[in-house]
Amino acid sequence: MQDGFGRVVRDLRVSVTDVCNLRCTYCLPESGIQWLPKDERLDDDETVRLVEVLAGLGVRTVRITGGEPLARAHLPALIERIDAVEGIEEISMTTNGVLLSRHADALVAAGVDRFNVSIDSVNPTRFAELTRRDVLPAVLRGLEALDRHDVGVKLNAVALKGITEHECVDLVGFARERGLQLRFIEVMPLDASGDWTEDHVLTGEEVRSLIHERWPVDALERAPSSTARVFRFRDGGGEVGFISSVTESFCGDCDRLRLTADGQLRTCLFSHDETDLRGALRDGSSDEDLVAMIRTAVAGKQWGHEMHKPGFRPPDRPMSAIGG
Numbered sequence: 001m002q003d004g005f006g007r008v009v010r011d012l013r014v015s016v017t018d019v020c021n022l023r024c025t026y027c028l029p030e031s032g033i034q035w036l037p038k039d040e041r042l043d044d045d046e047t048v049r050l051v052e053v054l055a056g057l058g059v060r061t062v063r064i065t066g067g068e069p070l071a072r073a074h075l076p077a078l079i080e081r082i083d084a085v086e087g088i089e090e091i092s093m094t095t096n097g098v099l100l101s102r103h104a105d106a107l108v109a110a111g112v113d114r115f116n117v118s119i120d121s122v123n124p125t126r127f128a129e130l131t132r133r134d135v136l137p138a139v140l141r142g143l144e145a146l147d148r149h150d151v152g153v154k155l156n157a158v159a160l161k162g163i164t165e166h167e168c169v170d171l172v173g174f175a176r177e178r179g180l181q182l183r184f185i186e187v188m189p190l191d192a193s194g195d196w197t198e199d200h201v202l203t204g205e206e207v208r209s210l211i212h213e214r215w216p217v218d219a220l221e222r223a224p225s226s227t228a229r230v231f232r233f234r235d236g237g238g239e240v241g242f243i244s245s246v247t248e249s250f251c252g253d254c255d256r257l258r259l260t261a262d263g264q265l266r267t268c269l270f271s272h273d274e275t276d277l278r279g280a281l282r283d284g285s286s287d288e289d290l291v292a293m294i295r296t297a298v299a300g301k302q303w304g305h306e307m308h309k310p311g312f313r314p315p316d317r318p319m320s321a322i323g324g
Contacts, residue, residue, distance in 0.1 A: 041263075187201055226250070
């Protein structure tokens with residue numbers, strides 16, 4: 001399955017809920033959030049059927065996202081079913097880690113191969129300020145729970161001007177001590193309040209310079225379709241990555257699709273168009289009908305986010321309602 005620019009679709013991001021148990025300042029307001037009604041979210045059968053159809057079209061990897069995916073009840077059972085879909089070779093999950101210690105064993109047993117755990121600070125006070133929740137110890141317990149398993153683990157940190165400059169060295173030190181790759185993500189215009197401006201962006205290059213002063217790094221060759229540019233520490237202390245969506249676009253070989261919790265197919269994180277697969281499912285559409293809808297959507301996939309072009313406007317949905 002190729003888009004109009006010859007890019008082959010292989011990766012599917014499946015948001016299993018829009019609900020999140022944190023209120024990160026760059027993502028959600030502190031209160032007044034209206035979550036999707038339960039009957040508007042895809043159920044397990046609907047989710048698995050769409051994964052089956054997409055796997056038949058060449059999707060090989062699935063990333064489970066939210067909101068916070070662990071806010072969805074009985075998630076390991078859904079993942080076990082996705083893992084059994086013919087053609088799916090890898091399942092990963094992005095999580096804030098708050099509930100991870102309770103579910104790590106079941107998630108790994110169900111088939112999750114890799115985890116990306118979000119952690120923007122290892123300072124408890126700063127963490128609570130950023131997330132509006134005093135739950136850093138729970139995240140750390142979640143990472144300890146993953147240590148019991150032979151799975152891939154990476155850490156994600158959103159880079160914020162005025163904050164990450166003071167946090168990045170401690171974060172990198174934390175990751176190095178544990179043999180984990182930490183990835184800094186430029187903050188994007190996907191906040192629910194719509195307050196984002198480029199003034200909020202601490203660029204990947206700026207963060208690299210700060211880290212390089214403490215631990216010199218050298219660039220590795222970028223893997224095809226990778227969202228991150230990865231650098232290796234010269235002292236052998238592992239790697240650090242940078243997802244510079246704003247300043248160093250990686251749209252040119254994007255291989256991703258996104259399925260929202262309410263069953264909308266999105267071909268780009270910043271797309272203004274969605275394909276209503278939930279409506280088609282509930283109207284009795286056949287798999288052949290779904291295939292035709294998906295192929296049409298992929299054929300019309302935009303080249304990139306065009307964030308720096310005149311007239312750019314963010315998507316109508318915030319990140320929590322799209323799924324990372």
